[in-house]
Amino acid sequence: MISIEEIKRRGYRIIEEWNKKNNKIHEKESVFPHLIEEIGELAREIGHQKSNWRQEFNKEKFDEELIDVLMQVLHLATDYNVDIEKAYNKKILKLKERYGFDYQEEIKREFVSTVYLVKDARILLTLNEKINKWVPIGGHVEENELPHETAIREAKEESGFDIELINLTNMGNINQNFGINLDVIKPDHHHINISYLAKIKSGELKSEITDDNTPLKWFSQEELRNLEDIPENVKASGIKAIELLNNINL
Numbered sequence: 151m152i153s154i155e156e157i158k159r160r161g162y163r164i165i166e167e168w169n170k171k172n173n174k175i176h177e178k179e180s181v182f183p184h185l186i187e188e189i190g191e192l193a194r195e196i197g198h199q200k201s202n203w204r205q206e207f208n209k210e211k212f213d214e215e216l217i218d219v220l221m222q223v224l225h226l227a228t229d230y231n232v233d234i235e236k237a238y239n240k241k242i243l244k245l246k247e248r249y250g251f252d253y254q255e256e257i258k259r260e261f262v263s264t265v266y267l268v269k270d271a272r273i274l275l276t277l278n279e280k281i282n283k284w285v286p287i288g289g290h291v292e293e294n295e296l297p298h299e300t301a302i303r304e305a306k307e308e309s310g311f312d313i314e315l316i317n318l319t320n321m322g323n324i325n326q327n328f329g330i331n332l333d334v335i336k337p338d339h340h341h342i343n344i345s346y347l348a349k350i351k352s353g354e355l356k357s358e359i360t361d362d363n364t365p366l367k368w369f370s371q372e373e374l375r376n377l378e379d380i381p382e383n384v385k386a387s388g389i390k391a392i393e394l395l396n397n398i399n400l
Contacts, residue, residue, distance in 0.1 A: 189219055259340045263300035264288030266328060266391035267313060267348045272368040273388045274309060275380070279364055284380045286345060286388075287366070298325035301346040309366060310356030313348040316398065329387055347391050 227234055264286035267274045275284040289304040291297050298315055305313045315325045325346065333341040355366065374380060374388045 257338050257340060259342055261291040261297060262288055262333075262341045262343050263291055263297045263304065264343055264345045265301045265305045265313065265348050266345060266387060267305060267309070267311065267350065268391055268395040269350055269368070271392055271396060272370050273374070273391060274366060274368055275384070275388070276308065277365045277367075282379060283384075284367070284369070284377070285384055288343075288345075291344075296324060297327065297344045298346060301344075301348070305348065306353075309353075311353040312351045314351040316347040316349060316395070318347065318394070328391065331383055345387060347394060349395065 224234075226232070265288055266286055274287060276287050277283075278285045287305055287308045288301065289308075291300045295303075301315065302313060305311055316328075317326045318328070319326050327344045328347040329345045331343045331345070333343050335341055369377070369380070369388065371389050371392050374385045380388075
């Protein structure tokens with residue numbers, strides 16, 4: 151499902167491109183009359199749906215007008231630097247306090263795969279700029295994709311390496327994971343993080359910057375222990391991964 155931020159970004163870009171094409175100068179105040187106009191159109195469509203002349207209600211037109219209103223609202227949010235998620239959560243908190251109800255957001259849980267890739271007793275990590283911490287390379291498990299396939303794909307995309315996953319047991323009929331962790335990104339957004347142990351099969355580090363423009367760096371056990379910008383669970387798993395690969399006859 152597309153995020154509010156992505157809708158806001160796309161909508162703002164479309165309106166800006168329209169302004170350029172029509173030689174319009176964007177002013178914040180110009181959004182208000184457009185918004186009022188779109189709300190009026192939406193109200194008319196709702197009125198048709200509620201009236202005795204139901205045949206006049208055009209669902210396709212209604213959907214279009216609703217999106218027009220949404221785009222104008224998000225345009226305003228961008229112009230006035232409104233953090234929609236923060237403002238929404240603040241409003242919900244006020245409603246809880248005012249009416250005394252216990253409202254809980256539905257928790258969104260997503261599967262991700264990460265790779266503890268070891269070479270020369272060092273582990274490859276990437277900087278997660280959202281939390282400003284070094285974490286294993288990896289990403290979301292896509293539809294119809296097995297978690298270990300995600301790990302192999304993400305390693306290739308982010309580092310350029312073709313990797314070989316290391317099975318620590320002979321159980322199961324697919325590659326066995328190294329660990330699993332529940333990462334609480336936000337109270338209503340969790341990642342079920344399935345991690346794998348791996349070594350390099352072929353290839354070279356294509357860049358010290360990933361396709362997402364985030365840094366890549368190799369870390370020794372000593373660095374993992376001493377650096378503060380690495381999550382504790384990543385430190386523990388990284389140190390364990392290096393120890394295991396050192397002790398396995400590869």
